[in-house]
Amino acid sequence: MAEQLRVGDRETTAQRLLNGTARKxxxxxxxxxxxxxLAEGKFFIPPNLVxxxxxxxxxxxxxxxxxxxxxxxxxxxxxxxxxxxxxxNQLLLRMAYKQDPTxxxxxxxxxxxxxxxxHMTMFGMLIGKAGGPAYxxxxxxxxxxxxxxxxxxxxxxxxxxLVGEEIFDSLxxxxxxxxxxxxxxxxxxxxxxxxxxxxxxxxxxxxxxRMARTPWYGRFVARFAAGFGAYLLKSVLTRPExxxxxxxxxxxxxxxxxxxxxxxxTYARAFEKLRSFLHDQGLxxxxxxxxxxxxxxxxxxxxxx
Ligand SMILES: [Fe+2]
Ligand SMILES: [Fe+2]
Numbered sequence: 001m002a003e004q005l006r007v008g009d010r011e012t013t014a015q016r017l018l019n020g021t022a023r024k025x026x027x028x029x030x031x032x033x034x035x036x037x038l039a040e041g042k043f044f045i046p047p048n049l050v051x052x053x054x055x056x057x058x059x060x061x062x063x064x065x066x067x068x069x070x071x072x073x074x075x076x077x078x079x080x081x082x083x084x085x086x087x088x089n090q091l092l093l094r095m096a097y098k099q100d101p102t103x104x105x106x107x108x109x110x111x112x113x114x115x116x117x118x119h120m121t122m123f124g125m126l127i128g129k130a131g132g133p134a135y136x137x138x139x140x141x142x143x144x145x146x147x148x149x150x151x152x153x154x155x156x157x158x159x160x161x162l163v164g165e166e167i168f169d170s171l172x173x174x175x176x177x178x179x180x181x182x183x184x185x186x187x188x189x190x191x192x193x194x195x196x197x198x199x200x201x202x203x204x205x206x207x208x209x210r211m212a213r214t215p216w217y218g219r220f221v222a223r224f225a226a227g228f229g230a231y232l233l234k235s236v237l238t239r240p241e242x243x244x245x246x247x248x249x250x251x252x253x254x255x256x257x258x259x260x261x262x263x264x265x266t267y268a269r270a271f272e273k274l275r276s277f278l279h280d281q282g283l284x285x286x287x288x289x290x291x292x293x294x295x296x297x298x299x300x301x302x303x304x305x
Contacts, residue, residue: 007205007208007209008205009178010105010205010206010209010213011103011104011105012106013201013202013205014103014104014105014107014108014202015104017108017111017198017201017202018104018107018108018111020198021108021111021115021198023160024193024194025115026118026191026194026195027118027193028118028119028121028122028125028188029073029121029125031187031191032122032125032184032187032188032191033183033184033187034125034129034184036183038130038182038184038186039183041063041067042067042077042180042181042183043066043067043070043178043181043182044067044070044071044074044181044182044185045070045074045077045175045181045185046070046174046175046180046181047066047070047180048262048266049073049139049171049174049175049263049266050066050068050069050070050073051073051238051242051253051257051260051263052069052253052256052257052260052263053260053262053263054260054261054262054263055256055257055259055260056168056256057248057252057253057256061248065246065247065248068246068247069243069246069248070114070240071130071131071246072242072243072245072246073242074126074130074185075127075130075132075133075134075135076135076236076237076239076241076242077168077171077237077283078103078123078126078127078134079123079134079135079136079169080125080135080233080236080237081119081123081136081164081168082120082123082124083137083145084164085120085123085158085164086118086120086145087145087148087149088160088161089113089117089120090114090149090162091133091148091149091152091157091160091161092109092110092112092113092116093113094149095109095157096109096110096113108202112198112199112202115199116197116199119192119195121223122188122191122192122251123188126184126185126188129184130182130184135239135241135242137236138230141236142160146181148160152221152225154210154214154218154221154222155207155210155211155214155218155219155222156218156221156222156225158203158204158206158207158210159207159222159225159226159229159278159283160229161199161203162200162203162204162207162274162277162278163200163225163226163229163230163233164229164233165196165198165200165203165273166273166274167230167233167271168192168196168271169193169196169197169268169271170270170271170274171270172189172192172193172196173193173232174270175189176189176190176193177189188236201210204247204277207281208281211281211282211283219282222283223282223283223285223286224288226278226283226284226288226289227284227288227289227290227292228288230271230275230291230292230295230297231291231292231294231295233295234267234271234295234296234297235295237267238257238263240253240254264296264297267295267296267297268296268297268298268299271292271295272297273296275292275298
């Protein structure tokens with residue numbers, strides 16, 4: 001059970017977050033030492049977060065192959081992050097378009113948009129530094145991403161936001177202090193975790209406020225978005241293209257990753273804080289639970305492991 005979220009007045013929250021933004025923010029172009037060389041032999045995500053960690057295939061891989069797979073999985077994760085933040089920024093801009101430009105709420109939406117813009121640049125620079133190329137989406141994801149900002153509204157906006165932000169946040173908290181990690185990745189994750197904490201606060205509080213006045217069909221859509229979003233995110237974070245690029249046997253790698261209880265448990269932990277919060281908002285129930293189970297991130301055991 002998540003702790004009950006105390007929701008303040010909309011303008012008060014926005015003002016507090018604006019104060020925090022003014023006090024502490026980063027410019028990744030100058031705050032990260034991009035000229036420093038990559039560290040020889042270090043991982044791009046911690047080894048225990050690599051999808052094959054703990055499998056027989058992992059045991060057979062050399063250190064270089066493991067580092068290469070971690071490089072590919074980092075570039076994939078960050079590419080997904082750019083895709084997601086681009087969609088989020090379109091949503092933020094569309095919300096600001098409709099609302100009172102003198103309100104603190106709109107000012108914070110624009111402050112968040114500015115931070116996400118810098119994050120996209122930072123992620124792009126990280127992919128470049130790691131040697132690239134960025135991962136591209138397939139036809140459905142690419143065009144679905146163009147459609148989403150036009151069709152979603154109400155609490156679903158914040159549900160989609162939180163599915164992206166909280167999962168990355170949980171994983172990156174694990175990333176950022178790992179001793180075997182490339183220093184550039186560590187710096188990027190520290191900046192991201194600090195700034196995202198404000199975004200998550202904003203999204204969670206506004207979701208709670210909106211849920212109180214959302215009719216049944218809005219709740220229905222939000223529940224679907226929560227489950228499908230969780231499933232989609234888990235799927236794109238583990239796409240087979242990373243194995244092909246890492247020079248591994250794709251079929252075997254997929255099979256071993258699918259049966260890797262360690263990685264499913266790691267992701268289930270990363271999803272848990274959000275799942276439990278959404279559950280308390282009545283957004284993880286009914287038939288949509290099937291998506292959480294398919295993603296293997298539901299704690300009732302069905303499909304986990
Ligand atoms: Fe971000
Ligand atoms: Fe964010």
